Amino acid sequence: MKRYHDEKWRSSMRVKVDYNNMMSEFLGARGIAAEEIAANAAQYEAAAKRMDEKRGEMKWRELPFNQKEVVEQILETAQNVRNSCEAFVVLGIGGSALGPIAVHQALSHQRYNDLPKEKRNGPKLYVEDNVDPERMASLLDVIDPKKTVFNVITKSGSTSETMSQLLFVTDLLKKTIGEGWEKHLIATTDHEKGNLIKIAKENNLVTFYVPDGVGGRFSELCPVGLLAAAVCGIDIEELLAGAAYMDEICSASSLAENPAYTLAALEVLAIQRGCNISVLMPYADSLRYMADWYAQLWAESLGKRYAFDGSEVYAGQTPVKSLGVTDQHSQVQLYTEGPFDKVITFLGVDRYRTEVQIPHAYDHIPDVAFLSGHTFNELIKAEQLATEYAVLKSGHMNKTITLPEVNAFTVGQLLCLFEIETAFAGELLGINAFDQPGVEEGKKATYALLGKPGFEGKKAELDAMPERKNCYTV
Numbered sequence: 001m002k003r004y005h006d007e008k009w010r011s012s013m014r015v016k017v018d019y020n021n022m023m024s025e026f027l028g029a030r031g032i033a034a035e036e037i038a039a040n041a042a043q044y045e046a047a048a049k050r051m052d053e054k055r056g057e058m059k060w061r062e063l064p065f066n067q068k069e070v071v072e073q074i075l076e077t078a079q080n081v082r083n084s085c086e087a088f089v090v091l092g093i094g095g096s097a098l099g100p101i102a103v104h105q106a107l108s109h110q111r112y113n114d115l116p117k118e119k120r121n122g123p124k125l126y127v128e129d130n131v132d133p134e135r136m137a138s139l140l141d142v143i144d145p146k147k148t149v150f151n152v153i154t155k156s157g158s159t160s161e162t163m164s165q166l167l168f169v170t171d172l173l174k175k176t177i178g179e180g181w182e183k184h185l186i187a188t189t190d191h192e193k194g195n196l197i198k199i200a201k202e203n204n205l206v207t208f209y210v211p212d213g214v215g216g217r218f219s220e221l222c223p224v225g226l227l228a229a230a231v232c233g234i235d236i237e238e239l240l241a242g243a244a245y246m247d248e249i250c251s252a253s254s255l256a257e258n259p260a261y262t263l264a265a266l267e268v269l270a271i272q273r274g275c276n277i278s279v280l281m282p283y284a285d286s287l288r289y290m291a292d293w294y295a296q297l298w299a300e301s302l303g304k305r306y307a308f309d310g311s312e313v314y315a316g317q318t319p320v321k322s323l324g325v326t327d328q329h330s331q332v333q334l335y336t337e338g339p340f341d342k343v344i345t346f347l348g349v350d351r352y353r354t355e356v357q358i359p360h361a362y363d364h365i366p367d368v369a370f371l372s373g374h375t376f377n378e379l380i381k382a383e384q385l386a387t388e389y390a391v392l393k394s395g396h397m398n399k400t401i402t403l404p405e406v407n408a409f410t411v412g413q414l415l416c417l418f419e420i421e422t423a424f425a426g427e428l429l430g431i432n433a434f435d436q437p438g439v440e441e442g443k444k445a446t447y448a449l450l451g452k453p454g455f456e457g458k459k460a461e462l463d464a465m466p467e468r469k470n471c472y473t474v
Ligand code: PA5
Pocket: 093, 094, 095, 096, 153, 154, 155, 156, 157, 158, 159, 162, 215, 216, 217, 218, 300, 436, 439
């Protein structure tokens, strides 16, 4: 029996949301009154009903429940990779990269790639999510292609960045390995759409599928994220169990019982008060890239020009990634004394996975000695509480999400919590949270600039742009 089958353990690991500091009772005039939430009850009920009706379309919500066979295949492939190679390289961008990075950072050793091989107990992981030529070239200085497996991930199978990386890697493998090069390449893509599936079939690549109805930024819990996690030895079954647990909690239609709906409702009320910025501030290095993943989820899902009814709304809230305590010395001055245009969400951890003492060394200097005898655990917790206090005192909206500890079960919960929050926020804002026409526009313009067949019209549109004026260049 795995620990997540034990009901007592599961409830002891429940991720909690505390939104006291959003409420006028605590925050004063700039806060939300309980009566205001009550007055919106009908709106929340209607949105919850739409969520239930659309559940069948939101295929990403089924991922914690419907992947038994896929998980077995992933574990088998991951074991082969772990046995045979020294590096595992993910080629992907956006939703095909941010989830794998966030989960790896959360659940692997903090200095995973720097560990000696015997302590790492798995291949090094590199996630290549950019086409900076210097970075591309530098990869060759740290991997040996003969001992590397590349996982090319693109749902659409056509994203220029990922396809150019695939070209680069295919060429590299053919030159360095020759026959059998294709054994070093795994494809993750749509089962029929796009070019990657054609390439995968032509070359008989090991292939995993992004299920229909699972968009890039909602795809971490399918093979997009699960394979890299399993390769690094992360318990992906526990990750999915955590997501399933949170999905069950967030299936409640009442706002008061549903943490994801509550979070979304609070953000929307904050937006209505001019809080156009949503800061996510984890107090754990392990969770720092959760903020990157969340930023894409929140920005790309909610940043929409049109509402469902076709009216122009220019909706959205700008996500900002922050890190406690590091950004206390960079951003918190702005959070406390700057404009009332942001909501800060602290992401805390009750028990860190290790305890580190702060030793005695300079007891004769009281201003230093007060730290000795405490732990770094106490220090980071005290700093989080102190920052929450300072932000509250300054009248700025804030709330806290707490993980009892960082493990696969709680990280699975967190992913699911944010995904459902985002979907519900989309309902409240009246926009489609699952498309990304703004991203598509940039993708098409890139195709046109690089001469992709079929984009001649877009090229003509770009060529017809007015020439830049020298007088506006300095
Ligand atoms: O969320 C999304 O859909 C996007 O951010 C995509 O993940 C990103 O554009 C990459 O797309 P693809 O996986 O098709 O290469």
